[in-house]
Amino acid sequence: MLRSSRSRWSERLRDDRGSAALEFIVAGILLLVPLAYLVLTLGAVQEQTLGAEAAARHTARVIGQAPDAAAASARGDAVLAAVVSEYGMDADAVDAQIDCRPAAASCPTAGATVIVTVRTSVSLPLLPPVFGLDRLGAIPIEAQAAQKVSRLWGDP
Template sequence: MHRKRAWATNDDGSAALEFITVGVILLVPLVYLVIVLGVIQEQSLGAEAAARHTARVIALASDAEAAAARGDAVLEGVAEEYGLDPDALQVSVACVPAGVDCPSSGATVTVMISARVRLPFIPAAFGLDRALSIPVEASAVQKVSRLWGAQ
């Protein structure tokens, strides 16, 4: 005769416990992934907006001093609006054709913005926040008027 113990054959209530356990194990990484993708998207849109608006302001400025001042102001405003770290932004401005003053009349201004997105909830211990950051880049091109600087 084979006797089984009652608790070994009773499955009542175990499905709910298994569902909760597996649900939590799968839900936590999924929620973190959604948060991370949202942060990356925000920073990516911020870098794109910073590049586009800075290029536009430089191209529409009346002279080089106004272009630099307005470009810095726009970059600071966009960085604040999108939560970008202004000290961590890398900005490069180039003009085509090469060899001319940048910006100059008739040139094409290219503004490139680079930033690093720090992942949420990553501690700063051992430099993990810097090691696990994701680079984001954006560029924008704007044509400068032939009459630029003539005013």
């Protein structure tokens, strides 16, 4: 009697009917959650990268085509603000730097090459701002663009 109950119990343990659905659910969740997080992260990084590249490119172009220094500054600030708004970037986290090659006392100058560098960072999705985790898990992003300024720039 004892032997037959053991054999029935061992047969039940070896029987795997109905466990495929459970295995699929567990394996699916274990694989789907990291995959979804990876997609969210890559999307956020790509959006910020495209925004930084657009900001650098358009700002350099506007500065290079402006008629004088005052117009270049005003137009550059306006374009940078518009691109930051368009791509949903944090305006406080965006840092734009303008350099000229060859180096001059005032930038931009006639015949120089304007180089605009835009730096920002993107926080990893779903990281809470507790204990600075959002800043700790931030990915830095940098983009540069160059634009040649006309030799007749600034002349009336």
